[in-house]
Amino acid sequence: MTGVARRLLRAVRRRLSRSRYAIDAARRAPPPAALRPALVIPVHNDADGLARLLAQARAMNCFAQIVVVDDGSTPPVTLPEGPGMILLRHDHAKGGGVARNLGLTAVTEPHVLFFDADDLLTDELPRLLTALGGAGDFDFCQFKYADSRVQAEALRGHPDWDEVFWERAGLSVGHLRDAPPQVWPVLAQTANYPWNKVYRTGFLRDHDIGCAATQVHQDIPLHWLGYLAADRILTSDRICAWHHVNAAGGRLTNRSGPERLEVFDALAPVMVAADAADPDWQCALSTFVLGLIDWGEGQIAPELRSELRHREAAFLSATVAPWLPAIEGADAGLAQRIRTRMEPST
Amino acid sequence: MPLRERADYGIAEPLFSTSNSTGLAPGVMLHLDPEARFSGTWSSPDGRLVEMHTEATRPGAWFGLHIALPGEAADLGHVRWIGIVARTSALHAAAIRVGLRSGLAEGGFQDSFFGRHILSQPRQSDHHDLLCPADLPDLPQRADWRELVLFLPPAAPLDWVLHDLRIYAL
DSSP states (O other): OOHHHHHHHHHHHHHHHHOOOOOOGGGGSOOOOOOOOEEEEEESSOHHHHHHHHHHHHHHTOOSEEEEEEESOSSOOOOOOOTTEEEEEESSOOOHHHHHHHHHHTOOSSEEEEOOTTOEEOTHHHHHHHHHHTSOSOSEEEEEEEEHHHHTTTOOSSOHHHHHHHHHTTOSSOSSEEOOGGGHHHHTTSOOOSTTEEEEHHHHHHTTOOOOSSSSSTTHHHHHHHHHHOSOEEEEEEEEEEEOOOTTSOOGGGOOSGGGGGHHHHHHHHHHHHTTSOHHHHHHHHHHHHHHHHHHHHHSOGGGHHHHHHHHHHHHHHHTGGGHHHHHHHOHHHHHHHHHHTSOOO | OOSSSSOOTTOOEESSSSSSEEEEETTEEEEEOTTOEEEEEEEOOTTSSEEEEEEEEEOOSOEEEEEEOOGGGGBOTTOSOEEEEEEEEESSOEEEEEEEEEEOTTSSEEEEEOSSOEEEOSSOEEEEEEEOGGGOTTSOSBOSOEEEEEEOOSSSOEEEEEEEEEEEEO
16 A cells, blocks of 8 residues: 555544534533443353353443353353352253343343343444433333344345344334334334343333243243333344354254244233234234244154144134234234134144 | 544434535535435434435435545545445435545546445445546546545435445555
């Protein structure tokens, strides 16, 4: 690079990054204090992943409290000492949902972020926490995440099946936005991850919202009951989590045994809560359930597929059938699909 | 890398409230066709350059983000390539043409366009492109001033984020 080119590059960078400009009176106010939430991490036999995440979280210095729940690891997890570090333990593995719920009981901070030991934070999270510090009261903020499957396609962000709901809600861009309530049933159909939201701790406790005790799909109640109970939801297009998917790994996503049938247990409290909701919610939740069971059929062992479909039919008959007149009025095609699924082929 | 000294943590400012030009920072301007009428807001959140929303109440023929290049860019005699790298996203897909504008001694200017449009889409995406001055006989080797211009959609609503932009010369 020539000397001229170097100076040109430096000057452009200066102009773009450090330009001083008239600051109006509103901007002379001190910046808001960033949120310093608690970080709750369940872990089961993933000491390396936990160490990596803890090193990252401590270096970021944006968490007031880090609660690790060792869900029956062998050997047991140990933690580096430090202020705000808490280690809880189940002697025998009870699942990520029970571990998250236990971790939540130890949280003393006003906000909480759940994270998995095999995921990573990004440098966008501190920026989001700064913005949230000035956002006033909110129940939760859902942010975007990066997914290794998307990166493999030379793109950046989360998969199409999530992006489509952000687009439909008109919230694909914007570092911090108030999500209008009419789009909450749309956004609620995004993947039910626990680690793409900053929750207000009191909101979860006041509404008794937590994870299911099932072995899989335990995050469904946390996600949906949060949406159904919220008064104010924020969204951010900041990519604050890095989610690595290994198709051959031991993630819950890859399980194919009879535990997949527990999906209906995880859904049950959400269906009860949605009973009192308006048809938009019932349509959204029904669409989610149908899609989830279709996905589950692809995950579960072939010999269990018939059982899955029979249980689906019974579940829909017991929970969604009363909603059908309302769904019929809002989305006749969906109502027809539900009726078809209530009568499984033998 | 916000445009302003302090990240504005989300306070949006109006665009084109008094004229069809809005200064975002020294040497960084939005210019709109005088015949057009737009409303909108912009901000410069921490970690990104510009986040903007515009509505076209009267469409125009052009709408550009102009970034003045420093004096060293006046003479490109020793520059083999000029490159840009940009990360953008947009609520609705938008194609954005990028040009190097050279001010002429006799007045007026000469635009030299990069070969590829930036395609902004709901998911963040990266764009890079190069200009080779030696291959562009219309590009003045010396110019009184130069700007990088991002030509934004002049007739459609725009929700757009310029997360990052780097300009380099080799």
